[in-house]
Amino acid sequence: MSTSTAPHRTFPRWVTSFGPQIIAGLVLGVILGLVAKYTGSTEDAPNALGATLDTIGSSYVALLRTAVIPLIFFAVVASIANLAQVTNAARLAWRTIVWFAITALIAVLIGMGLGTVFQPGANTGQTAPPEYDGKTGDWWAFLTGLIPTNFLGLQTSSKVAETGDVSTSVSFNVLQILVIAIAVGIAALKIGSAAKPFLDLSASLLSIIQKILWWIIRLAPLGTVGLIGNATASYGWDTMGALGKFVVAIYVGLAIVLFGVYPILVRAHGLNVRSYFSGVWPAVQLGFVSRSSIGTLPLTQRVTERNLGVPRGYASFAVPLGATTKMDGCAAIYPAVAAIFVAQFFGIQLDATQYILIAIVSVLGSAATAGTTGAVVMLTLTLSTLGLPLAGVGLLLAVDPIIDMGRTALNVAGQALVPTIVAKREGILDLELYNAPRNGNPFADEFAAAQDEAAADDAAAATGDAAVPAAR
Numbered sequence: 074m075s076t077s078t079a080p081h082r083t084f085p086r087w088v089t090s091f092g093p094q095i096i097a098g099l100v101l102g103v104i105l106g107l108v109a110k111y112t113g114s115t116e117d118a119p120n121a122l123g124a125t126l127d128t129i130g131s132s133y134v135a136l137l138r139t140a141v142i143p144l145i146f147f148a149v150v151a152s153i154a155n156l157a158q159v160t161n162a163a164r165l166a167w168r169t170i171v172w173f174a175i176t177a178l179i180a181v182l183i184g185m186g187l188g189t190v191f192q193p194g195a196n197t198g199q200t201a202p203p204e205y206d207g208k209t210g211d212w213w214a215f216l217t218g219l220i221p222t223n224f225l226g227l228q229t230s231s232k233v234a235e236t237g238d239v240s241t242s243v244s245f246n247v248l249q250i251l252v253i254a255i256a257v258g259i260a261a262l263k264i265g266s267a268a269k270p271f272l273d274l275s276a277s278l279l280s281i282i283q284k285i286l287w288w289i290i291r292l293a294p295l296g297t298v299g300l301i302g303n304a305t306a307s308y309g310w311d312t313m314g315a316l317g318k319f320v321v322a323i324y325v326g327l328a329i330v331l332f333g334v335y336p337i338l339v340r341a342h343g344l345n346v347r348s349y350f351s352g353v354w355p356a357v358q359l360g361f362v363s364r365s366s367i368g369t370l371p372l373t374q375r376v377t378e379r380n381l382g383v384p385r386g387y388a389s390f391a392v393p394l395g396a397t398t399k400m401d402g403c404a405a406i407y408p409a410v411a412a413i414f415v416a417q418f419f420g421i422q423l424d425a426t427q428y429i430l431i432a433i434v435s436v437l438g439s440a441a442t443a444g445t446t447g448a449v450v451m452l453t454l455t456l457s458t459l460g461l462p463l464a465g466v467g468l469l470l471a472v473d474p475i476i477d478m479g480r481t482a483l484n485v486a487g488q489a490l491v492p493t494i495v496a497k498r499e500g501i502l503d504l505e506l507y508n509a510p511r512n513g514n515p516f517a518d519e520f521a522a523a524q525d526e527a528a529a530d531d532a533a534a535a536t537g538d539a540a541v542p543a544a545r
Contacts, residue, residue, distance in 0.1 A: 098298045126306060193318035193322050221249040221253055316469075319410065323476045344507065359372050361481065361482040376489060381492075384503070400480075408434070408452055
């Protein structure tokens with residue numbers, strides 16, 4: 074008795090890869106959106122195809138939003154808890170956080186400048202959605218918004234329809250959730266060992282939430298079809314042109330920071346720019362492909378220690394903290410340009426107060442991005458604080474996968490840069506390892522480094538002194 078097995082058929086790798094799937098979803102969404110528009114679908118009265126695209130897109134956004142609140146809370150708590158693992162934590166932690174803020178402020182100022190110069194959302198002829206109340210953020214709203222009204226940051230709102238029906242909706246205040254998470258994290262850190270079960274549970278829950286979020290993100294190609302299709306059907310081809318200008322503005326900003334600001338900071342601290350780029354490049358490449366700072370974290374920490382010469386004890390704190398709070402791409406350039414784009418798209422004028430609020434929210438709210446792919450949380454936080462229409466979130470989600478690659482690459486580069494700068498300023502950076510030849514390898518030539526250590530040991534033995542090993 075003989076048995077035969079059918080040959081196993083496999084699809085080409087480009088078919089199953091995430092990037093090509095996103096591009097395919099983008100093209101398909103535009104085509105279906107144009108078909109829906111030219112068969113009579115409108116924003117107010119969509120036809121069957123338009124309604125289907127709208128349902129797919131809105132359902133994907135709803136899935137993303139379900140993970141926002143627990144993601145922010147547990148990511149911030151876990152980041153603060155990492156401080157307990159650092160020797161001389163107070164000094165290094167504060168210097169690290171200060172440099173996180175300095176570089177984020179520089180990036181957000183560049184983002185606001187580009188949004189003003191490029192005007193990516195101008196001249197679309199669109200008006201604000203009906204639910205927009207015409208109120209933008211102000212100082213008092215920002216300050217009072219920091220004070221939690223309840224532990225969960227819950228808010229309710231009611232609307233009376235023309236028919237007399239009353240509808241009530243419940244929402245979360247993201248800024249208040251951030252404040253609550255910071256307070257809980259600091260309290261747990263102060264309590265010490267008694268809080269360990271809670272911190273362990275928080276870390277476990279964060280891992281579970283991130284896994285679920287990754288499953289949701291894997292649905293992004295389908296979500297892209299719905300979002301870009303609905304945007305095309307509702308707003309027309311002019312919207313696609315505006316989104317194209319938005320993508321260009323974002324990548325110009327990312328390039329300015331990565332190839333302009335970062336080299337200046339490296340050089341200002343007496344370090345070789347080429348050594349920095351050759352050292353951090355393996356992590357930057359992986360970040361571009363994976364679109365996840367958390368996913369790139371092991372490699373980022375490896376290059377920070379092995380290539381850039383940051384001591385392991387300090388790098389094990391600074392790099393993971395940076396993976397959740399150091400987001401020059403996702404939390405600085407992106408929300409700045411995006412907020413200005415949304416205001417221009419819906420014809421809303423921003424004044425100096427709103428621009429200052431963009432900078433403050435971007436610097437203070439970085440932890441909300443939590444190292445995941447995408448920056449939906451940060452964009453929602455910024456638009457909510459400014460009082461801008463949240464409909465802009467769904468619109469920009471259509472092109473989010475395209476710009477997220479560049480954003481994550483910049484995030485990773487900054488997460489390695491700050492520990493390097495702080496270590497140099499503190500005098501604990503291994504300069505020999507920082508300047509060691511790469512010889513085309515992803516990591517510094519460890520054989521050459523071992524030879525240098527052996528030579529130092531021999532010299533110390535000849536003089537009768539004990540060799541002091543370099544920090545790794």
